[in-house]
Amino acid sequence: MTYQSFGPYTEARRLEPAPSAALLQRAATIGGTAxxxxxxxxxxxxxxxxxxxxxxxxxxxxxxxxxxxVALAKALASGQLVGDIAISLQRAGIAFGAAVIVGIPLGLxxxxxxxxxxxxxxxxxxxxxxxxxxxxxxxxxxxxLGETSKVAVIFWATLFPLLLATIGGVKEVDSKLIEMAxxxxxxxxxxxxxxxxxxxxxxxxxxxxxxxTTALLLLIAAEMIGxxxxxxxxxxxxxxNFQIPLMFGAIxxxxxxxxxxxxxxxxxxxxxxxxxxxxx
Amino acid sequence: MHADHTTRRGEVTIRDLSKSFALNGQPxxxxxxxxxxxxxxxxxxxxxPSGCGKTTLLRILAGLEQPDxxxxxxxxxxxxxxxxxxxxxxQEPRLLPWLTVLGNVAFGLDVQGTPPAEAKARARHYIRLVxxxxxxxxxxxxxxxxxxxxxxxxxALTVQPEILLLDEPLGALDAMTKLIMQEELSxxxxxxxxxxxxxTHDLEEAIYLADRVLVLPKEKGAVARLIEVNLPRxxxxxxxxxxxxxxxxxxxxxxxxxxxxxxxxx
Numbered sequence: 001m002t003y004q005s006f007g008p009y010t011e012a013r014r015l016e017p018a019p020s021a022a023l024l025q026r027a028a029t030i031g032g033t034a035x036x037x038x039x040x041x042x043x044x045x046x047x048x049x050x051x052x053x054x055x056x057x058x059x060x061x062x063x064x065x066x067x068x069x070v071a072l073a074k075a076l077a078s079g080q081l082v083g084d085i086a087i088s089l090q091r092a093g094i095a096f097g098a099a100v101i102v103g104i105p106l107g108l109x110x111x112x113x114x115x116x117x118x119x120x121x122x123x124x125x126x127x128x129x130x131x132x133x134x135x136x137x138x139x140x141x142x143x144x145l146g147e148t149s150k151v152a153v154i155f156w157a158t159l160f161p162l163l164l165a166t167i168g169g170v171k172e173v174d175s176k177l178i179e180m181a182x183x184x185x186x187x188x189x190x191x192x193x194x195x196x197x198x199x200x201x202x203x204x205x206x207x208x209x210x211x212x213t214t215a216l217l218l219l220i221a222a223e224m225i226g227x228x229x230x231x232x233x234x235x236x237x238x239x240x241n242f243q244i245p246l247m248f249g250a251i252x253x254x255x256x257x258x259x260x261x262x263x264x265x266x267x268x269x270x271x272x273x274x275x276x277x278x279x280x
Numbered sequence: 281m282h283a284d285h286t287t288r289r290g291e292v293t294i295r296d297l298s299k300s301f302a303l304n305g306q307p308x309x310x311x312x313x314x315x316x317x318x319x320x321x322x323x324x325x326x327x328x329p330s331g332c333g334k335t336t337l338l339r340i341l342a343g344l345e346q347p348d349x350x351x352x353x354x355x356x357x358x359x360x361x362x363x364x365x366x367x368x369x370x371q372e373p374r375l376l377p378w379l380t381v382l383g384n385v386a387f388g389l390d391v392q393g394t395p396p397a398e399a400k401a402r403a404r405h406y407i408r409l410v411x412x413x414x415x416x417x418x419x420x421x422x423x424x425x426x427x428x429x430x431x432x433x434x435x436a437l438t439v440q441p442e443i444l445l446l447d448e449p450l451g452a453l454d455a456m457t458k459l460i461m462q463e464e465l466s467x468x469x470x471x472x473x474x475x476x477x478x479x480t481h482d483l484e485e486a487i488y489l490a491d492r493v494l495v496l497p498k499e500k501g502a503v504a505r506l507i508e509v510n511l512p513r514x515x516x517x518x519x520x521x522x523x524x525x526x527x528x529x530x531x532x533x534x535x536x537x538x539x540x541x542x543x544x545x546x
Contacts, residue, residue: 022422180374183342184388184439185362194391198378275378275419 063245072249081234085253088231091147092219095154099211103159104204107166112196117167124164132157133221145226154218161210169203170196202276205269212261220254231257289355290365290442290475292318292341297350299336310336314350314504316494320442323469323476325486328496329533334479337496338447341477342368354443364392367436368445371452373428375420381407381431382416388439399438406434409468426457433465437472444469446478450485462488466514483529487522488515495532505532 045065051057052064059067075081110117136153143149173196181195223232231250238247294316300309310333318324326334339345341352343362352359354366367388375384382400385407389399407416410430420428429449436444449465450458466489469476480486486493487509495505507529511521 176370176372176374177376179344180370181387181391183344183362183366183368184391185364186391190391194387195376198376201378273378275421 061244063248068245068248068252071243071245072252075246075249081231081250081253084229084231084234084250087229088219088223088257091150091222091230092154092215095151095218096158096212096215098151098155099158099162099215100208103162103207103211104166107163107204107207108170108192108197108200110163111167111170111200112192117171124160127156128160128164132218136222136225140226150219150222150227153222154215157218158211158215161214162204162207165207165210166200166204169200169207172203173199202269202273205265205273209262209265212265213258216254216258216261289320291320291355292316292443292475292477293353293356294318295351295353297337297340297347297352299333299340299345299347301336309500311340311347311496316504316506318475318477321473321475323478323489323491324494325478325480325490325492326494326496327480327483327486327529329498330481332496332498334496335447338368338445338477338479341443342366342445344368364439365442366445367439367441367443368447369429369432369436369449371448373420373425373432375423375428375431375435377420380417380419381412381423384420384431385434385438388435392439402440403434403438406438407431409437409471410434410464426453426461429453429461430464433468437468440472441474443475443477444472446476446480448479448481451481458482458485463514465489470513484517484526487511487525487529488517493529495529507532 049065052059052062052067063071072081110120132153135156136149139149139153139156143152177195177199178191181191186194219230220232220235223230224236227233231254234250235247235254238244238250294314297311297314297316298309299311300307302308310331314337326337328334336345340347341359343359343366354363376387379387382403386396386399386403389402390396394402404413404416407413410433412427412430412434415423415427420431423431429452433449446465450461453461462485465476465478469489476489478486478489490509493507493509495507497504509525511519511525515522
């Protein structure tokens with residue numbers, strides 16, 4: 001036999017580096033890119049601190065970072081901001097959770113049935129393209145100025161990115177994989193559970209991350225327009241009362257909230273999608 | 281060469297099979313009244329120009345397409361849809377990227393409701409058989425094309441089909457990997473004693489692997505021809521008989537002068 005000497009093992013070893021070596025290489029690359037990745041952020045913060053403390057900018061409206069941190073720490077220690085954080089998290093959390101509960105199953109269903117998707121797509125596009133903030137007054141009209149209208153408007157804005165991403169994910173599942181599963185006698189349900197659902201997970205995560213960002217955006221806007229509690233309200237309130245360090249403190253808290261939410265979703269995505277490469 | 285033909289299964293009878301597709305509103309016949317009997321444990325290659333219906337025939341055998349007329353009998357019973365006695369290997373590996381090699385190979389059994397422990401054990405056996413024992417935990421994106429196709433082959437074998445359907449399984453591989461895989465397929469076919477139906481456009485591959493070669497014509501009115509490959513196994517591509525057979529098969533496509541005294545049968 002002419003090619004016996006090339007045997008399967010030889011071919012395999014020749015073509016594939018050991019998994020551990022690949023992992024090590026990846027770790028080194030991540031370590032190396034960390035500095036180039038966060039260097040600019042670091043430089044920005046240093047520039048901020050220096051320009052405020054050396055008087056390059058008006059420290060009254062652009063306070064130094066240490067002033068902001070002290071103001072923020074005081075506000076947190078006194079419990080002043082804690083209630084605001086809690087109510088903001090609650091509003092965004094309920095709305096986002098509801099969007100997940102409604103959006104993902106609905107998207108999975110719609111993506112599977114072409115006729116439903118075709119019939120509903122135009123109205124979905126219409127709703128998506130209409131700014132949620134523009135229709136916030138309608139929500140206030142129907143639901144009053146209380147919690148319900150705020151949660152409702154955040155839910156509304158959060159639902160569409162998630163729904164559309166899920167539909168897109170389901171529609172883009174490779175039909176050849178579905179056919180492969182069917183040749184083994186997989187039922188409709190099995191094909192859905194074993195092929196369609198896992199294949200859609202990366203797209204669903206894109207939707208989740210978009211939705212989380214949207215949830216925070218709408219949270220702040222809604223709290224600025226009609227609230228007397230919450231981080232968005234505190235940003236406005238601090239500005240009205242000229243507590244500029246506190247205002248920046250609240251803004252930093254919001255930024256931290258957004259980063260944390262994104263990091264949590266990325267971590268979850270890494271856990272669920274070890275098989276695909278995840279972008280941050 | 282083959283063990284006991286009477287007790288083994290996986291016999292395929294094709295009766296008056298016809299299939300046409302619609303092309304710009306016109307019916308385009310690809311298979312016309314095809315008659316064929318594939319013996320249990322036989323290795324049959326189907327060759328022909330593109331558009332001759334060879335892949336369609338295989339997809340009908342897999343239950344992925346319905347014939348317009350005629351029927352397929354498997355072990356004397358009419359074939360219905362997809363069945364566990366058949367498994368197909370596609371040109372692309374079609375691996376699920378979120379499953380490891382082990383998960384992918386066990387997929388067919390999982391879907392068919394085999395207990396996970398048994399499915400894994402059987403999957404491991406076939407992973408070893410295709411030479412990927414060191415790659416059980418690898419994900420498809422970490423595999424080369426040849427390795428991924430081995431996983432696809434192992435996945436089909438794991439459900440222990442009586443009939444293995446192969447749709448140009450090595451068509452996308454590089455020349456060297458292809459030769460290695462042809463040898464592997466030949467060995468697997470002998471060890472597993474399955475009926476093998478192989479669609480290929482590689483005449484050498486057909487001669488290397490098949491007991492008989494079905495030549496499907498594209499022209500209207502032309503008949504399908506069956507050619508016996510009476511060469512001892514394991515086969516050697518550079519043997520005179522092998523080369524002569526290759527020449528005879530190429531003559532079927534007008535690619536070489538017909539060999540005198542060829543015993544081409546129908």
